[in-house]
Structures are given as C-alpha cells and as structure tokens.
Amino acid sequence: MVAHRPRVLIAEDDPDTLVILRVNLNAAGIEPMLAGDGHTALERIQAESPDAVLLDVLLPGIDGWQVLEELHATGNRVPVIMCSGKNNVHDLQRARELGAVAYLVKPFDIDRLIEVTSEVVGLRTTDVAAEPGTAADTELA
Amino acid sequence: MRNHRQSEPDRLRRDARVAGLRDFQTPSLEAVEQRRRQLWQRTATALALIAALVVTFAIIPSNRLAAPGTGRILFVIVALGGGLFLWAFHKETALERLTRSLTDERVLTAALTNRLHEVSLLLDAGKQINAHLQMDELLDTILRNACELLDATGGSVMLVEETDLVTVCALGRDAAVGQRMRLGEGVAGYVAIRRDPVLIDGHADPELFPGLVLREPYVESAMSVPLVHRAELQGVLNLNAPIGRSFTEYDLRALAVFSEQAALAIANARLYEAERAHVAALLDLRTRREAG
Numbered sequence: 001m002v003a004h005r006p007r008v009l010i011a012e013d014d015p016d017t018l019v020i021l022r023v024n025l026n027a028a029g030i031e032p033m034l035a036g037d038g039h040t041a042l043e044r045i046q047a048e049s050p051d052a053v054l055l056d057v058l059l060p061g062i063d064g065w066q067v068l069e070e071l072h073a074t075g076n077r078v079p080v081i082m083c084s085g086k087n088n089v090h091d092l093q094r095a096r097e098l099g100a101v102a103y104l105v106k107p108f109d110i111d112r113l114i115e116v117t118s119e120v121v122g123l124r125t126t127d128v129a130a131e132p133g134t135a136a137d138t139e140l141a
Numbered sequence: 142m143r144n145h146r147q148s149e150p151d152r153l154r155r156d157a158r159v160a161g162l163r164d165f166q167t168p169s170l171e172a173v174e175q176r177r178r179q180l181w182q183r184t185a186t187a188l189a190l191i192a193a194l195v196v197t198f199a200i201i202p203s204n205r206l207a208a209p210g211t212g213r214i215l216f217v218i219v220a221l222g223g224g225l226f227l228w229a230f231h232k233e234t235a236l237e238r239l240t241r242s243l244t245d246e247r248v249l250t251a252a253l254t255n256r257l258h259e260v261s262l263l264l265d266a267g268k269q270i271n272a273h274l275q276m277d278e279l280l281d282t283i284l285r286n287a288c289e290l291l292d293a294t295g296g297s298v299m300l301v302e303e304t305d306l307v308t309v310c311a312l313g314r315d316a317a318v319g320q321r322m323r324l325g326e327g328v329a330g331y332v333a334i335r336r337d338p339v340l341i342d343g344h345a346d347p348e349l350f351p352g353l354v355l356r357e358p359y360v361e362s363a364m365s366v367p368l369v370h371r372a373e374l375q376g377v378l379n380l381n382a383p384i385g386r387s388f389t390e391y392d393l394r395a396l397a398v399f400s401e402q403a404a405l406a407i408a409n410a411r412l413y414e415a416e417r418a419h420v421a422a423l424l425d426l427r428t429r430r431e432a433g
Contacts (some may be wrong), residue, residue: 013391034245036252046239060255063389088367
C-alpha cells in the first residue's frame with residue numbers, strides 16, 4: 001500500500017542546499033519537490049499544489065518576497081516557511097503580513113527545520129515556539 | 142509503505158519499469174510524456190472497443206440475451222473495462238512520480254549550471270579588474286563590469302578620503318564625479334558606516350538615511366555595497382537599475398561578492414600608487430644629492 005507522504009516544495013538557488021534539504025526531508029517522511037528560481041516555484045505551486053513551501057529569499061528571476069507577494073495576491077493559501085539570511089524585525093513583519101507561517105534564519109539547524117516543516121505539514125503536533133527576544137527561528141501564525 | 146530511503150536512481154528505475162518504460166537508460170521528461178500519450182491512446186482505444194461490445198449486446202433482441210452465458214460475458218466485458226482503467230491509472234501514478242523526479246533533476250541541473258555561470262562571470266570580471274593597476278582605468282573597469290554583470294544602466298564608485306566619500310567614477314551621471322559627502326550621509330554614507338549592502342526599491346527613506354539628497358532623474362531601484370578589504374573601508378559601489386526593472390536581494394548578493402574582488406583591486410592599486418610615489422620621491426632625492 002502506498003502511504004500518502006506530504007509534499008514540500010523547496011525553493012532555493014543553491015544546489016548544495018537543495019540536495020541537503022532533499023535528502024533530509026526524504027528521510028523525515030516528506031516528499032520533496034525542487035525549484036531553483038522564483039518562476040519555477042510559482043509554476044510548481046500552482047500546478048502541483050504542495051502541502052507546504054520552504055521559500056528562500058534569495059532566488060534568481062523573481063525573489064522569495066515577490067513569490068510570497070504573488071501567492072498572497074492570488075489568494076493561494078499554501079503554508080510558506082520563509083528562509084532568510086537576515087534576522088531583522090522588518091523582514092519578520094513583512095513575512096507575517098504576506099501570510100508566511102514561519103520564518104527561519106540561515107544558517108539553520110537542519111533538525112529544527114525538519115521539526116518546523118513536519119509540524120506545518122501535520123506530521124507532528126509539538127509546539128513550534130518562538131525563541132524569546134529574537135526574530136530568528138520563529139513561527140509566525 | 143514505500144521505502145523513503147531508496148536512492149533516487151533506484152526509485153526512477155522502479156517507477157520507469159512500472160510505467161512501462163523498459164529501455165529507460167537515459168531518463169527524460171520527453172520519454173515520459175511520450176509514454177503517457179501512448180498509454181492513454183491505447184487505453185482509450187481498448188475502452189472504446191469494450192463500449193462498442195456493450196452497445197452491441199444492448200441492441201441485440203432481448204430474447205437472445207436470455208441465452209445461457211450471455212450475462213456472464215457481459216459481466217466479463219465490463220470487468221475487463223474496469224480492470225483496464227485501474228491498470229492505466231496505476232501506470233499513470235508511476236508516470237506522475239517519474240515526471241516529478243525528473244523535474245527535480247532538471248531543477249538541480251539548472252541550479253548547478255546557474256551557479257557555474259555566476260562563478261564564471263565573477264572570475265572573468267575578477268581577471269579584467271586585476272589586469273589594471275592604474276586607478277582611473279581600474280575604477281572604470283570595475284563600474285563597467287558591475288553594470289554588465291547586473292544589467293544596470295549606471296552607477297558610481299566612491300572612495301574614502303579622510304572623513305568623506307568622494308565620487309571618483311560615474312556612469313550615466315558624469316556630473317556626479319567630484320561630489321563629496323560625509324561618511325554617514327545619504328545611502329552611500331550609511332553603507333560606508335554600517336558596512337552592510339543596501340537595496341533600495343522605490344523612494345529611499347530620509348529617516349533611515351539622514352542627509353539624503355533626492356536626485357533627478359529619480360531612480361526606481363538601486364544598490365549600494367561597501368568596498369572593504371582586510372577590514373579597511375575603501376569606498377562604496379553604487380548601481381542603478383534601468384527603468385521598469387527592480388534589483389532583487391539575489392542581485393545584491395552577487396554585487397556584494399563582486400565588491401570583494403573590486404575592493405582588493407582598489408587596495409592593490411592604492412599600494413601601487415603609494416609605491417610609485419615613494420620611488421619617485423627617492424629618485425628625486427638622489428637627483429638632488431647628485432646635483433648638490
């Protein structure tokens with residue numbers, strides 16, 4: 001019997017990070033889908049309706065913010081976990097306003113990323129609490 | 142449950158076998174699409190035949206339908222149709238998985254190709270920059286390469302002179318050359334003090350950038366990066382986007398990487414200038430001694 005595995009789109013331009021995330025998500029029972037730029041990410045979200053999106057801010061073509069804005073504007077409610085190298089309140093606020101469910105600051109701990117992703121797709125029910133006093137590693141919803 | 146730890150090539154081969162792609166040595170999305178078309182053409186033909194048989198039975202006079210075994214044949218035909226549809230659906234599921242896996246492989250290949258292209262562009266730009274030791278030529282090369290690399294219409298290079306930033310090279314706004322601003326003033330001054338790259342999209346906020354002078358023509362999108370070598374600030378590199386295009390965080394990162402090479406080249410050119418001045422001073426001293 002083929003069990004349903006939640007599908008998560010990884011939108012990331014760095015090939016090393018793509019491979020690392022793919023291997024780790026696969027091992028965690030999540031089916032990864034890949035997108036190396038903003039256009040591909042939008043196309044695959046619309047065509048294949050993943051259960052969640054790991055969205056890097058730095059993407060060629062249209063960046064992560066533009067992808068998030070497009071999803072927000074078109075009313076697409078796919079849960080988005082933003083991944084960024086910046087840890088500032090302004091970006092955190094922007095992600096929240098555009099409907100992202102979590103904001104992870106790079107370089108991220110892979111176990112933490114898996115934990116947050118698993119909860120977002122419903123594989124776990126543990127509470128993903130915000131670390132006090134920091135914008136990093138924060139659940140926004 | 143499927144084995145999650147199965148390697149990607151193994152999964153591809155397994156799905157290809159299930160989908161009926163037995164000669165799947167070189168996986169391609171085109172081959173999968175061809176197989177999908179073939180599968181549904183054959184299935185549609187077979188289902189049409191089955192439907193024709195069912196219709197034929199329907200129009201046979203009712204007294205002949207009562208013959209022994211007729212109902213069983215009808216049942217077998219309908220069951221065959223159902224089985225055929227399930228078989229096609231099973232193949233389609235494998236083909237879908239194959240399409241997803243092959244799309245992922247294409248994404249990975251494209252990401253690697255893009256990265257190689259970027260590295261190659263940066264290497265080329267680095268080679269061109271490092272071919273110059275004369276400051277004027279170097280600054281011009283830096284600005285032109287940065288504009289080409291990021292498809293910018295213009296920009297400027299500002300160098301640190303004591304507590305000021307001086308525009309020493311400009312593209313698109315030649316009048317800007319020679320302009321001076323204090324460190325901390327405007328966007329470039331902010332970048333120089335914070336040593337953080339800044340991306341401006343739309344109007345820059347005067348509260349964030351004290352001493353900001355709004356320029357004409359108005360620039361919709363711009364980037365400023367510090368030129369830092371061995372913790373020493375050399376200056377600031379500014380780029381302006383063409384009308385209708387906005388720079389992204391991705392462009393900003395590329396410019397930041399480029400600026401590291403530019404800062405190194407500027408530091409080398411400054412050392413070269415200082416060395417030349419030193420040699421000239423020594424030669425002058427020797428000439429004076431010989432004359433005296």
